[in-house]
Amino acid sequence: MTSTTQTTSKVMDSIEAHFDDSVARLQAILRVPSISTDPAHVDDVRAAAEWFGREFEHLGFSCEVVDTPGHPMVFAERKAPSDDAPTVLYYGHYDVQPADPLDQWNSPPFDPVIVDDANGGRIVARGAVDDKGQVMTFIEAFRAWIDATGDIPVGVKVMLEGEEESGSESLEGFLDAFKDRLAADVCVVSDTGMWNAETPAITTMLRGMVYLEAEVRGPGHDLHSGMYGGAIANPANVLSRIIGSLHRDDGSVAVPHFYDGVADPPQRILDQWRDLGFDEASFLSSAEISTATGGETGRTILERTWSRPTIDVNGIHGGYTGAGAKTIIPATCSAKISCRLVPGQDPERIEASLKAFIEAAIPEGCSVKFVSHGANPAVVVPADSPWLAAATAGLAEAYDTPAAIIGSGGSIPAVGDIQSKLGIDALLVGFGLDDDRVHSPNEKFDLRCLRGGIRSHAGMIGAFADRPRH
């Protein structure tokens, strides 16, 4: 035990000694606008993949930037130092969300700046925490182990996706093709949040997603609302009416079969969540809103965001949206609509039910066209996994407060696929905070979280190495 403690201490010292370099490397990759959903940025996405490839080669990994039907996948590998050391597969993504609305950023989204604050500073840029900053936490932990001890005490495989923010269309094919090379004992994913700045967290529930774009078409061109108003179905009114009918007055979803298979979490889990002491005021403050009136009535915020499915409009557009007034009946109106799914819901069936619900409400003379932007199930990580215990022990090397076992309302398509295709548990250990403005203008990552994340991964690597391979 003394030897392990001494080793871990040397690794932690290396992290502290080179932390400024870690920050500089994160800034370098944040300068690449790898927006995967926007075809205009296809070269930037590849440039980000290649940047990570070079990082892994510097660290002595073998690495490939693998072409897919969409954006490339980064696959890197470093053999275990001995046959009885386990192998850990790390997953993250190097693509980012679009940066708009650009005028709400205080600094350019791809020109990362360090802003001083009461918490020891933060790095502000698109992707700062989601997910480039989190990917760097484990890469910097690898670097520290090599620097302090000459090696990493476990086998490491890394898979970095370039389509996490745009539906992960190529992931399944990649997992099938690389199944044997991805073989590992456990998977570690860094794309979630801490409980708070002092309390690390391991997320054991994630929502899935169905993302659909619906375009309602009516007349062949925009019409004068005086000459045609009252005669012709207005696609903007039609689509609004359909969206309005997605929910009942009590906030529940009215789409038939939407709740098929949905169950409440066990009372034990609900009790655990209640004991977390959820800070509603801070949650509301992070959203800059005075009260939480979304979703189903009669359930707590944690229940609603962690264990209940939702339907949200992510964008809607139709007709004249410039300055002033224009009196038209628009020819088309379209909305991006996404459902967050919970365990028990089948993504394909939900997508089919939603389409059928919308189609049934389209009046004669109008039509609807759908574009699917992905469908993936929710996941649950077993709370009794021995790797979860090891991760908890590793986090104790970096934080005084024990790790909280929590859920998350977000979706990471890869996790369900990794669990089902590779047959291994996925540990969701991330270092974001609620006020990180993920997917929003002025996204940031606290430097204390970057440092704590690197230290946590270093600690977890030590704890994993202590576990014999099963």
Place this chain on the structure above:
Amino acid sequence: MTSTTQTTSKVMDSIEAHFDDSVARLQAILRVPSISTDPAHVDDVRAAAEWFGREFEHLGFSCEVVDTPGHPMVFAERKAPSDDAPTVLYYGHYDVQPADPLDQWNSPPFDPVIVDDANGGRIVARGAVDDKGQVMTFIEAFRAWIDATGDIPVGVKVMLEGEEESGSESLEGFLDAFKDRLAADVCVVSDTGMWNAETPAITTMLRGMVYLEAEVRGPGHDLHSGMYGGAIANPANVLSRIIGSLHRDDGSVAVPHFYDGVADPPQRILDQWRDLGFDEASFLSSAEISTATGGETGRTILERTWSRPTIDVNGIHGGYTGAGAKTIIPATCSAKISCRLVPGQDPERIEASLKAFIEAAIPEGCSVKFVSHGANPAVVVPADSPWLAAATAGLAEAYDTPAAIIGSGGSIPAVGDIQSKLGIDALLVGFGLDDDRVHSPNEKFDLRCLRGGIRSHAGMIGAFADRPRH
């Protein structure tokens, strides 16, 4: 009578001899992008006003381009040749609708082109018919009378507005300030349509309008739909639900007090409308739609568009509307919503009822902000006006088919104000066709309608001159 016929014939000859010049002048003014609703075009709007001012000066009118709180008003005047000749006030507007969506135009909207077709050609540009082309029909008629006879046999006053497409905010103040100088025996407005290409029309009913922009605000910034979905009210869902609730299942409007004061037209009028032989197939074809499912069930299309009030969304925008998927709860969502009003509805009360209806549906945590883009009542022109008989006689000089007496679903804010403030009848005699794509890409004006409009105004001037001043 022989002398009158000979005079009219000389005027008509002048129109034919110089028709190419008339087309060229219309092209010149169509090149000025006088989009009144868009602040970026404020100088273009003024340039258009000044162009018309110069035209009137060339024709020997005294003319002023009058500043208002908004865009300028063009006022031109030419004294009656004798004390017993009546004075006619002409109204039109020189501003135009925005041209977007630009990618749907076959030629640039402000680069007017003559397209050959089976109907003798058409001029394609924003404003071709609404309303620059129609304004030119009476200006060219003035020119032809002067060219053929050395004078115009009636007193002429002209008032050209620059805010018709953006709410006519300055009109009332102008009418008050210029009330005495605008004094006339009758007003002629050219901003409506013919019954069909062979049948001129005098419109005796016009709908009014209330135009409101509603912006729903929720969280202070766009939120991650995973972390907040199910907890926070989504402004796009909220606004869609409100819009969806504006109508009942039978297509009627659900806003309280919306139908207060609304009555069906007298059976005599309804019978007249039925006898017009409305061509539904051609109406639907002009809208490029297969069936007319908008508005209230159990009423004909003419009833719905001429005599029933409506609510239409003219534009809606919120959240991410770029390519691909972005998983946010938008901070705001806004819609441009306009009501077409019929006689009996009070615009101020309708606007207040609509605002109250929307406000009542805003959930806690969200708020709504309104911008008003105008409110004006519907108008009815008395069917027994002697000026209507004179106009009918004048139109018979230009067309073989007698004029139809019709309604219109459109709104011309000026007409109600002119009637109430100046105390004179307004004759709505316009030369548009249903397929003119008014307010849409590829707006056009048939050259046969331009020619017929000029000849009609020339004929009406002759008929008005035959009437003694009352």
